[in-house]
Amino acid sequence: MRARTRFARRTAVVAAVTALGAGLLAGCADDGDDGDSTDTGGGKTKITLGLFGSFGFEEAGLYKEYEKLNPDVDVQQTVIERNENYYPPLLNHLTTNSGLADIQGVEVGNISEIVTTQGDKLMDLSKVKGVNKGDFLDWKWAQATSKSGQTVGLGTDVGPMAICYRKDLFEKAGLPTDREELAKLWAGDWNKLVDVGADYKKKAPKGTTFMDSPGGLLNAVLGSEATRFYDDNGEVIYKTNPKVKAAFDLTAKAAKDGLVGKYTQFQPTWDQAFANDKFAAVSCPPWMLGYIAEKANKDTKGKWDVAKAPVGGNWGGSFLVVPKSGKNAEAAAKLAAWLTAPAQQAKLFGERGSFPSAQAAYSSSEVTSAKNDFFGDAPIGTIFAAAAKDSPVQVIGPKDQIIQQGLTDNGVFLVTKGKSAAEAWETATKTIDNNLEK
Structure with missing residues (x-):
């Protein structure tokens, strides 16, 4: 999953809540275009996303929902399955300020390098309308925030242990x-x-x-x-x-x-x-549950369970960043804020199993009522929400x-x-x- 991500979010999402998703093993690439044009030819503003693995936005219907709310917007994504093949070109594109999608995904293991070496190329998303720092876990917000106080990435998911x-x-x-x-x-x-x-x-x-x-x-x-x-x-x-x-x-x-x-x-x-x-x-972490359900002996359904870890911790998670050089940067920032808002994160958890980095989503019914039948109807929503709140603010290096x-x-x-x-x-x-x- 990861050479890219042996240490992050292996999202091969199998079916949330009954099988929470793991890994890059299941990322399927959608052919988007190169992002050179600002509209689709029908008067709509095209917003492109460059992602790795399976963020689940498209599969959960979030793009279509956003387009319905914003009829003048057309959302398109391009996905590279493995982060080890995705991240080096992303770093190169940021360095040269060319070839970038309007929104780019960044894995947690790479966010420090992006913040410290490429932060000046990215929008400060804390200033985008609708973004509320208090909605997010403190430690998740801190991971994408520079020493100067600019927050260049909005958290999508986390991996509480x-x-x-x-x-x-x-x-x-x-x-x-x-x-x-x-x-x-x-x-x-x-x-x-x-x-x-x-x-x-x-x-x-x-x-x-x-x-x-x-x-x-x-x-x-x-x-x-x-x-x-x-x-x-x-x-x-x-x-x-x-x-x-x-x-x-x-x-x-x-x-x-x-x-x-x-x-x-x-x-x-x-x-x-x-x-x-x-x-x-x-x-x-939550993304491991789907992997287990997929790989384990099917006769063991209901024989698995989930218990609190000895100490709160995190393994995995990603971010969305918006390059300043994008032709639709302002519109892209608005979309990134919407995709990572608590309501959409809760919906993504319910549909795809990605555990929210927005703690404001933890009181939603999608989280509080979540159970997993493969794991004996374990109350996964409350277990992982408590673990996420207990996780430390980690020092992440490049x-x-x-x-x-x-x-x-x-x-x-x-x-x-x-x-x-x-x-x-x-x-x-x-x-x-x-x-x-x-």
């Missing part, structure tokens, strides 16, 4: 199955979650591990930290940040003790492990994705192959530093 688990496998291992009881067992500390994993292993059903992968566990732990890879001054600190090392060591210990599977997330072997009931739990992927794929995963934690850390840091110098 929870723990998805198999009630039947937990029961066979002698563990509680009630989501509230489990949440109390590991409340406040990821170490407690790993301790529950050790208890699971004692009576684990044959051929299963407690959690799916070292990468999934590490991503979740790091997602709950405010400061990870960069400090407030933009300096790379991942090697000297004790919280990063502690998260790495905790995950490495879980891997060494056989509490996590020997899989890399979003790879074919991981998909097969879902289908073959090889693990009992997985760290899951190369967060490179660092995080290095720590998972070239780091803790190696422990499952027999490397020590120290050897895995050394390999990860060398790989990351080499990539940062490129």
Whole structure:
């Protein structure tokens, strides 16, 4: 999903509320035009969007709704499936101030670089009529706001963290199955979650591990930290940040003790492990639910559930930005504000499963009444709303994705192959530093 986004929003949306959506794996590209003309030939103003993956706006009918409200507007989008293929050209287009759509999507792992290096090319969307800072989660608003106070991106969705688990496998291992009881067992500390994993292993059903992968566990732990890879001054600190090392060591210990599977997330072997009931739990933002429902054994419908994570955190989410150079910048800003307003975010959640970054949407019926039948009718709306409010304001650096992927794929995963934690850390840091110098 992501080489682009192993650390963000994998939106392959399967069907919200009954199967919340994950990943870039399901993004389908619509052929829009090049955006050179300002109208469609019928007197309408054309507003173009350049997106990656599956934002769901078109599928949820939001473009048609906006066009009905604004008969003089024609909305068109172009979608590139994977962010790794989308983002480099976007950065180049912003640098040259050419070839841009009126509205561009930006993944959370890239927003810091966009804000710090390209912010002067983008409109300050906080000044657009109808945009209210108080509608959004504080930490989401902060991610797209420069030090000078300009907010160049409006949040579309977020990825608040929870723990998805198999009630039947937990029961066979002698563990509680009630989501509230489990949440109390590991409340406040990821170490407690790993301790529950050790208890699971004692009576684990044959051929299963407690959690799916070292990468999934590490991503979740790091997602709950405010400061990870960069400090407030933009300096790379991942090697000297004790919280990063502690998260790495905790995950490495879980891997060494056989509490996590020997899989890399979003790879074919991981998909097969879902289908073959090889693990009992997985760290899951909202977009993961649809992925699980798609990949898991269909006989397990209703056997899955969702519990509160040990600590509030976030994994994923995106933004809309509006280049100043666009021929229809003012009209585009108006559309971006409408698409990210609480009412539309709530509707998008109900239709497509993208969890709102607008906290004002959390009181809507689409969120408060949301349940997921694949996950035993878990009250996903209230669970993820609480998690979103508990998530910290994270310091996001320009190369967060490179660092995080290095720590998972070239780091803790190696422990499952027999490397020590120290050897895995050394390999990860060398790989990351080499990539940062490129």
